[in-house]
Amino acid sequence: MKNRIDFETALKLYDMDFFELGNLADAKRQELHGKKTYFNINRHINPTNVCADVCKFCAYSATRKNPNQYTMSHEDILKTVAEIDTRGAKEVHIVSAHNPNVTLDWYMGIFKKIKTQYPHMHIKALTAAEVDFLSRHHGLSYDDVLDLMIENGVDSMPGGGAEIFDEKVRDNICKGKVTSEQWIEIHRKWHERGKKSNVTMLFGHIESRENRIDHMMRIRNLQDETGGFNCFIPLVYQTENNYLKIDKPITANEILKTMAVARLVLDNVPNLKAYWVTSTVNLALVAQEFGANDLDGTIEKESINSAAGAKSANGVVLEDFTALIKNSGFTPVERDSLYNEIKVW
Numbered sequence: 001m002k003n004r005i006d007f008e009t010a011l012k013l014y015d016m017d018f019f020e021l022g023n024l025a026d027a028k029r030q031e032l033h034g035k036k037t038y039f040n041i042n043r044h045i046n047p048t049n050v051c052a053d054v055c056k057f058c059a060y061s062a063t064r065k066n067p068n069q070y071t072m073s074h075e076d077i078l079k080t081v082a083e084i085d086t087r088g089a090k091e092v093h094i095v096s097a098h099n100p101n102v103t104l105d106w107y108m109g110i111f112k113k114i115k116t117q118y119p120h121m122h123i124k125a126l127t128a129a130e131v132d133f134l135s136r137h138h139g140l141s142y143d144d145v146l147d148l149m150i151e152n153g154v155d156s157m158p159g160g161g162a163e164i165f166d167e168k169v170r171d172n173i174c175k176g177k178v179t180s181e182q183w184i185e186i187h188r189k190w191h192e193r194g195k196k197s198n199v200t201m202l203f204g205h206i207e208s209r210e211n212r213i214d215h216m217m218r219i220r221n222l223q224d225e226t227g228g229f230n231c232f233i234p235l236v237y238q239t240e241n242n243y244l245k246i247d248k249p250i251t252a253n254e255i256l257k258t259m260a261v262a263r264l265v266l267d268n269v270p271n272l273k274a275y276w277v278t279s280t281v282n283l284a285l286v287a288q289e290f291g292a293n294d295l296d297g298t299i300e301k302e303s304i305n306s307a308a309g310a311k312s313a314n315g316v317v318l319e320d321f322t323a324l325i326k327n328s329g330f331t332p333v334e335r336d337s338l339y340n341e342i343k344v345w
């Protein structure tokens, strides 16, 4: 592609004047989306925190630091879906830990039950890390697991488990779980099936700016091949209750710069999400001027990031959320999970 930002140029963007960089990213955002800020009415469900893997940054999985194990029954999960359906939620985002004590049907059967009873509900479920775990644990190929997901009603894949693709950093923070190459391979296979997914980046821990750019470049390469990513989501590292000790938490300035750099480098990924759960709502609103055009959704309840200190356990009230977007000068547009517009609020 002509005028593409290369690695060295991307790195230099960080040294630009803060507001000039913001303006560049904002121009790209406005070219793609004008003043629209997308969100959806969704619910996160995290059905188990029992995990066979040990990631240093994770405060969610049951360990010595969090001895409270839980595994929800299908009945409990369906009860939650029934409640959110009556409240108008259009997407259920289901992500679990890697639980070796439950059956493959516990993971897959719930999707079929939700799809049968609520055919209009979009199911975004199973990160590539879970796909890799299920494949290893149950002796299946990635193709088998992905086909089972489709057969059982999964509509799209969330972007979790990408963390940081750099192998050295990855070895330090989450050794033993899905590798970068495997993560990319799983999403490639998913896209080849005509399906869409998201991609995240966990930042603000031990990674360098170079590692972030490298992560973005690997995403850009796969997107050139498949076009299957809807959205890039930089997740700000939350520091509490885990085994990854960081002396200096990342600054708001560096978070916004990273958003802006991502908007400019990922020229082929249509949407950039400021995930308010990890950035705070206030910073997510500012990020709208640094390239972000999506604020995820109302969420209602979230367990993974809130376990590590994010103030997201109870979601946000829809009317407050849309008022904040409007008051910050943007147009709140409710979208579905595949970014079709539903309603301008």
Ligand code: V47
Residues within 6 Å of the ligand: 057, 058, 059, 095, 127, 157, 158, 159, 160, 161, 162, 163, 198, 199, 200, 202, 233, 235, 236, 237, 238, 239, 240, 242, 275, 278, 296, 304, 305, 308
């Ligand atoms: O993969 C774990 C991250 C992710 C911490 O696809 C942490 O639309 C910060 O992937 N600090 C799960 N982050 C959440 C996720 C996600 C969220 C919202 C939308 C979408 C989407 C995907 O949370 C994990 C991991 O990278 N995480 N621990 C922590 N201490």
